[in-house]
Amino acid sequence: MSYIIDRRLNSKDKSAVNRQRFLKRYKKHIKQAVTDAVSKRSITDMERGENIGIPQRDIDEPAFGHSKGGVRERVLPGNKEFLSGDKIKRPDGGAGGGAGNGSASGSGEGLDDFVFQITQDEFLEFMFEDLELPNLVRRQLASTETFKRVKAGISDQGTPNQLNIVRSMRSAYARRIALGAKKRRRRNEILAELAGQEGSHEPTVLALREELVVLERKLANIPFIDDFDLKYNIHKKLPQPSSKAVMFCLMDVSGSMDQRTKDIAKRFFILLYLFLQRNYEQTEVVFIRHHSTAKEVEEEEFFYSRETGGTVVSSALKLMSGIIEDRYPVSEWNIYGAQASDGDNWTNDSPICHDLLANDLLPLLQYYCYIEITDRGHQELWQYYEKLAEAHGDAFALRAIEDYADIYPVFRELFQRQSNGQPMSSGS
Amino acid sequence: MNKFISENSEWTFELIEKYDAEIARIAQSYGLDTYPNQIEIIRSDQMMDAYASVGMPVGYNHWSFGKQFLNVERGYRRGQMGLAYEIVINSNPCIAYLMEENSMTMQALVIAHACYGHNSFFKNNYLFKSWTDAESIIDYFVFARKFIADCEERYGSEEVESLLDSCHALRNYGTDRYKRPYPISAAEEKARQDERAEYIQRQINDLWRTIPRGASDRAATEEHRFPSEPQENLLYFIEKNAPLLEPWQREIVRIVRKIAQYFYPQRQTQVMNEGWATFWHYTILNEMFDQGLVNEGFMMEFLHSHSSVVAQPEFDSPYFSGINPYALGFAMMRDIRRICEAPTDEDRHWFPDLAGSDWLSALHFAMENYKDESFIQQYLSPTVIRDFKLYCIVDDDQSDTINVTAIHNEDGYRQVRDALAQQYNLSSQEPDIQVHEVDVRGDRSLTLHHQQNSRKPLNEDTEEVLKHLHRLWGFDIYLFSYNGQEVEQTIRIPGKALSLV
Numbered sequence: 001m002s003y004i005i006d007r008r009l010n011s012k013d014k015s016a017v018n019r020q021r022f023l024k025r026y027k028k029h030i031k032q033a034v035t036d037a038v039s040k041r042s043i044t045d046m047e048r049g050e051n052i053g054i055p056q057r058d059i060d061e062p063a064f065g066h067s068k069g070g071v072r073e074r075v076l077p078g079n080k081e082f083l084s085g086d087k088i089k090r091p092d093g094g095a096g097g098g099a100g101n102g103s104a105s106g107s108g109e110g111l112d113d114f115v116f117q118i119t120q121d122e123f124l125e126f127m128f129e130d131l132e133l134p135n136l137v138r139r140q141l142a143s144t145e146t147f148k149r150v151k152a153g154i155s156d157q158g159t160p161n162q163l164n165i166v167r168s169m170r171s172a173y174a175r176r177i178a179l180g181a182k183k184r185r186r187r188n189e190i191l192a193e194l195a196g197q198e199g200s201h202e203p204t205v206l207a208l209r210e211e212l213v214v215l216e217r218k219l220a221n222i223p224f225i226d227d228f229d230l231k232y233n234i235h236k237k238l239p240q241p242s243s244k245a246v247m248f249c250l251m252d253v254s255g256s257m258d259q260r261t262k263d264i265a266k267r268f269f270i271l272l273y274l275f276l277q278r279n280y281e282q283t284e285v286v287f288i289r290h291h292s293t294a295k296e297v298e299e300e301e302f303f304y305s306r307e308t309g310g311t312v313v314s315s316a317l318k319l320m321s322g323i324i325e326d327r328y329p330v331s332e333w334n335i336y337g338a339q340a341s342d343g344d345n346w347t348n349d350s351p352i353c354h355d356l357l358a359n360d361l362l363p364l365l366q367y368y369c370y371i372e373i374t375d376r377g378h379q380e381l382w383q384y385y386e387k388l389a390e391a392h393g394d395a396f397a398l399r400a401i402e403d404y405a406d407i408y409p410v411f412r413e414l415f416q417r418q419s420n421g422q423p424m425s426s427g428s
Numbered sequence: 429m430n431k432f433i434s435e436n437s438e439w440t441f442e443l444i445e446k447y448d449a450e451i452a453r454i455a456q457s458y459g460l461d462t463y464p465n466q467i468e469i470i471r472s473d474q475m476m477d478a479y480a481s482v483g484m485p486v487g488y489n490h491w492s493f494g495k496q497f498l499n500v501e502r503g504y505r506r507g508q509m510g511l512a513y514e515i516v517i518n519s520n521p522c523i524a525y526l527m528e529e530n531s532m533t534m535q536a537l538v539i540a541h542a543c544y545g546h547n548s549f550f551k552n553n554y555l556f557k558s559w560t561d562a563e564s565i566i567d568y569f570v571f572a573r574k575f576i577a578d579c580e581e582r583y584g585s586e587e588v589e590s591l592l593d594s595c596h597a598l599r600n601y602g603t604d605r606y607k608r609p610y611p612i613s614a615a616e617e618k619a620r621q622d623e624r625a626e627y628i629q630r631q632i633n634d635l636w637r638t639i640p641r642g643a644s645d646r647a648a649t650e651e652h653r654f655p656s657e658p659q660e661n662l663l664y665f666i667e668k669n670a671p672l673l674e675p676w677q678r679e680i681v682r683i684v685r686k687i688a689q690y691f692y693p694q695r696q697t698q699v700m701n702e703g704w705a706t707f708w709h710y711t712i713l714n715e716m717f718d719q720g721l722v723n724e725g726f727m728m729e730f731l732h733s734h735s736s737v738v739a740q741p742e743f744d745s746p747y748f749s750g751i752n753p754y755a756l757g758f759a760m761m762r763d764i765r766r767i768c769e770a771p772t773d774e775d776r777h778w779f780p781d782l783a784g785s786d787w788l789s790a791l792h793f794a795m796e797n798y799k800d801e802s803f804i805q806q807y808l809s810p811t812v813i814r815d816f817k818l819y820c821i822v823d824d825d826q827s828d829t830i831n832v833t834a835i836h837n838e839d840g841y842r843q844v845r846d847a848l849a850q851q852y853n854l855s856s857q858e859p860d861i862q863v864h865e866v867d868v869r870g871d872r873s874l875t876l877h878h879q880q881n882s883r884k885p886l887n888e889d890t891e892e893v894l895k896h897l898h899r900l901w902g903f904d905i906y907l908f909s910y911n912g913q914e915v916e917q918t919i920r921i922p923g924k925a926l927s928l929v
Contacts, residue, residue: 002448002465002543003521004441007474008528014477015497021589022494061492062597062889062896064859070884072823075848077751078742079819079835087829088821116498117505 023122029054030118034126035408050123053113124274149235158232167231175229179222187215243281245334245366247273248320251302252341254291254311261373265340266303267407268371272338280334286323290316292346296323311344313381314352321360330364337361337368345381354384362392370398371410432723437531444469444526447536448543450721454712455544459788462547463562464521467539475527476500478515483691485517486569488576488683490592516542518550518694520562533729536722540712545705552796553700555693559603565690572683579676591677594896595663595684600858602663602685603692625675632671658877659863662897663688671872672902681900696799696854703757704795710734710758740816751851756816760803763812764791774810800852808845810836820847825883856881861907873904880911894921 023030033052082088118126154167190212197205249269251262276283287302288294291309294316320337328335345353362368370385372378378400385398399410433446448467455462470478480497481487517523524542526535550556580588659665663685667678694701713730716722740755741747764782767775768790771783782790794807819835820843834840834847850856864877874897878886886909898905898921909917 002445002452002467004444004448004467005469006441007468007470007525010470010474012473014474015480015494017489018480018491018494019497020494021489021491021585022498025491025589059495060889061593062892063600064861064890064893065887066857066859066881066884067887068885069825070880071825071882072884073820073833073847073850073882074823075751075818075820075844075851076743077740077816077818078744078748079817080742080744082819082832082835084819084832084834084837084840086832088832090823090828090830114495114499116502 023118026054026059029058031126034123037123048123049117049119051115051117053115056114059114148238150238152234152236155232155234156228156230158230158234162232162234164231164233168225168229171231172225172229175226176222176224180219183215183219187212187219190215244284244332245276245280245282245336246284246286246328247276248286248288248323248335248337249302250288250290250316250320250337250339252291252311252313252344253289253305253307254309254344255307256311256344257342261342262303264373264401264404264407265371267404268340268401268410269338271407272336272369276336286320288316288319288323290319294319310346311341312346312349313339313341314349314356317353317356317361321356324361324364335365337365339368339370341370341372341381342374343372343376343379343382345379347380350380350384353381354388357388357396358391362388362395365395368396370396372398372400373402374400375402431720432726433721434532435723435725437533437729439530439532439535441469443532444535444539447532448539450716451536451540451544451712454715454719455540455548455708458708458711459792460544460548460708461551462522462544463519463551465539465543465547466521466523467543468523468525469528470525471528472504475515475525476504478525483515483517483694484569484687485519485523485566486573488573488592489580490596491589492593492596514538514542516546517565518546518556518560518562518690519565522547522550522562523566531729533726534733536716536726537709537713537730537733540709541705544712545708546701548708549697549701549704549795552792553693553697553799554797555697555799559693560690568686568690572687575679575683579680583676588680590899591680592684594899595681597893597896598662598666598900599684599688601861602661602688604661604664605855621679625679628668628678629675632669654866654868655863660860661685662861662863662876665863666897666900669866670901673900693799696801696852699753699757699760699800699852700795700798700803701757702754703759703761706734706738706754706758707761707791742817751848756812759812759815760807760809761791761794763809764794764807766811767809772811778809779807801849801854804852805845805849808848810841813841813844818844818848820844859884859886864908871904872902873906874901875906875908878907878909878917880909880916883911885909886917891919891921894919897921 030052034050037050154164190208194205194208194212247269251257251265253262273283273285285299287297287299289297289302289307290312291307292312292315293309294312296319297305316339324330324335357368372382382398382400385396388396389398401407401410433450434443444467448465476497478485479500480493482493482496487493514527515525522543524538524547526538530538550560550562556562576588576592655665655669663681666673667681667685670678670681673681713722713727717727738752738755738758740752741749765787767779767782768785768787771779776783794803798806813836817836820833820840821830822833823830834843836844860879860881861876862879863874865875867873867875876894876897890907894905894907905919905921907917907919908915909919
């Protein structure tokens with residue numbers, strides 16, 4: 001006797017727990033691999049998994065066994081020309097007839113690493129680990145102005161507008177069945193007895209007819225719907241933290257910015273974008289590029305078209321301020337700004353930038369970060385921004401980047417969990 | 429009119445039932461005695477899960493199974509490795525997993541192979557009979573999983589994980605090779621667990637009692653060595669005698685030991701088990717063809733798959749990775765039938781009792797009463813040695829060359845057979861390491877002796893394993909590796925400054 005069972009619909013991922021434990025155990029290795037991958041990967045490429053290699057010796061489970069040496073006798077199949085008494089020269093490497101199950105890789109390829117894949121989610125998780133958007137929670141709690149109504153169950157009391165018709169009808173129906181059951185049963189009995197005795201005037205028949213009339217009346221009197229049938233939906237108002245974020249990418253596209261510098265900037269923006277995307281339900285991006293004048297552009301144009309001209313950073317800040325006023329009310333949006341530049345600015349413009357940021361923008365923003373991509377010394381803009389950082393340390397940060405590999409560490413540093421501030425739980 | 433059960437390669441549940449019924453009928457006619465079958469159809473990703481849990485349908489959680497899973501997954505995704513068509517569990521009812529990707533032919537092959545071949549082997553081979561209890565194993569797995577999960581909750585998963593690491597490192601040393609164990613029973617386990625925990629603790633306290641007793645009493649115990657005889661079952665020794673383990677830790681040591689014991693027969697009957705199952709799927713499906721139940725297309729597909737399973741690459745082939753247990757086992761099973769049915773003079777000389785006897789009962793007898801080592805020793809015939817062109821080499825690190833000591837000829841048959849049997853002898857494949865002494869009245873150190881086999885040294889994992897042993901024992905560990913009477917190597921794992929990664 002055999003039982004045949006279809007298990008195909010059973011849950012997936014029976015090994016998920018064990019897999020997680022493995023990942024946890026080799027976290028250090030994986031993190032290192034992720035960090036390397038981030039600095040090497042191209043921009044469009046962030047959202048996929050990664051192959052992680054761990055040296056085989058690090059993950060071996062030790063067991064007693066024999067190593068090479070000693071006397072080994074082995075039986076092999078497929079003899080062609082050997083006769084007993086033959087002496088064979090030992091092959092190079094000495095692995096010869098030894099080493100247990102003979103796992104010498106024939107292709108000559110070193111299989112030293114244990115390689116496996118982590119998913120895109122895991123990749124990003126490792127990448128963003130320990131990071132948290134600054135002021136996220138505080139802002140969310142302080143500026144809750146929207147509410148969401150959520151269902152909170154069913155109640156016997158309520159106002160007519162909360163009436164749950166289906167539930168009410170169901171309970172009325174149940175009540176009618178319950179109240180009428182006995183009477184209906186009796187009525188059916190009587191009807192059965194009376195069947196075929198229409199013309200009869202026997203006293204018993206008359207009594208039954210009378211009872212029938214009473215029963216019918218009583219049945220008709222069971223109310224179709226009653227007060228206590230009524231069921232009401234209850235709703236609760238939950239404060240809804242703003243779940244929308246907008247990110248302003250500001251970049252200098254004047255002649256002094258070469259493609260490589262832009263490329264570095266782009267990676268930085270991408271990281272920030274991915275990060276916001278994971279923390280907010282909806283994330284929008286506004287690209288503002290500027291030379292001596294600023295312009296809002298599409299992503300493609302933002303990164304790849306070339307312009308020449310001077311550099312007036314404040315023009316971009318002014319434009320940003322205008323766009324916020326027009327389209328992104330602070331009550332609904334979490335606003336982030338990220339500016340990338342090589343540090344050049346029109347001589348008298350840097351103080352203006354300072355004032356613009358300090359007075360107009362920073363009060364509206366969650367965070368503003370400035371990265372300077374240059375291997376030269378810092379210029380005036382940097383110095384003014386440094387003052388800003390001193391005064392608004394929690395909402396403003398600036399860093400210098402020299403090469404691709406610097407991006408990720410700098411990014412991490414910028415958004416490092418703020419240990420000194422108020423406790424932060426993970427966002428949204 | 430033909431009575432083919434099916435004519436195309438799509439399978440359905442009805443067809444599987446029909447095939448199973450026919451296969452069962454034929455299997456019965458050959459006297460295959462099986463547990464009831466529980467055939468489960470699964471997806472390929474579930475097959476990977478089944479793979480990763482190394483044959484336990486319900487496994488406890490441990491990172492090493494995750495590693496196994498990632499390994500399987502990678503191999504499968506890259507196409508380096510096909511998944512097995514089937515996995516079968518030694519339990520009652522006997523659980524067999526079939527992949528949904530298989531064609532109807534493959535499902536039939538797998539049913540014959542696993543549900544009647546392996547199944548009858550599990551039920552009747554003496555090793556399985558004495559070492560495993562198919563009735564209760566699933567319950568035991570469930571018990572083990574729950575117990576370990578509870579421990580994780582109570583003592584933290586890191587604590588449990590490192591304990592399991594240590595136990596796993598020693599799991600090949602968790603069986604008594606020569607003693608017959610009690611079969612495991614889950615219900616009993618559970619009932620007796622508390623009692624045992626308490627009892628053991630009391631015993632241990634007794635063993636390690638430090639309060640001085642009367643003088644005469646002392647003199648008597650001092651001469652008494654502990655353990656009085658060397659112990660080969662390291663995990664058992666730890667479970668019963670480690671001074672510092674908590675009762676729950678002893679229970680986990682026991683779980684790993686018991687599960688290792690459950691798999692112990694499988695490690696010793698690979699050739700026979702696969703050979704038996706392969707012989708029967710081959711015989712049964714051919715019988716089905718003879719009875720007109722399956723068509724030529726079915727047979728073509730079956731034979732194609734069968735012949736790749738029993739292929740034996742030669743030693744100089746790039747595909748060579750040792751002797752294929754399917755190939756050797758199948759060849760030997762077929763050979764036994766041949767010797768019974770059509771013996772040559774040579775067979776009559778080598779197997780006087782076998783030649784001309786009833787093949788079916790001879791085969792059943794062989795399956796029931798042997799393990800790989802003794803099976804080869806008893807049944808490997810000159811015919812099979814010649815067919816495989818087996819030869820024997822000796823690789824001595826003190827000699828400049830590798831010597832061919834025997835080949836498939838009249839002078840060599842016996843030596844080839846002995847050498848091949850040794851190759852399947854677990855006790856010569858694994859280092860012989862035993863508990864020699866515990867310094868009960870001194871520093872409580874544990875001394876192990878390793879007796880070298882043909883001067884084969886221990887591998888470089890040894891120290892790492894000893895660190896794990898140290899974690900379990902809690903005091904110094906000494907290991908002396910003997911070549912004959914001489915100590916070749918000494919390792920000491922000290923009590924302090926120890927770090928396990």
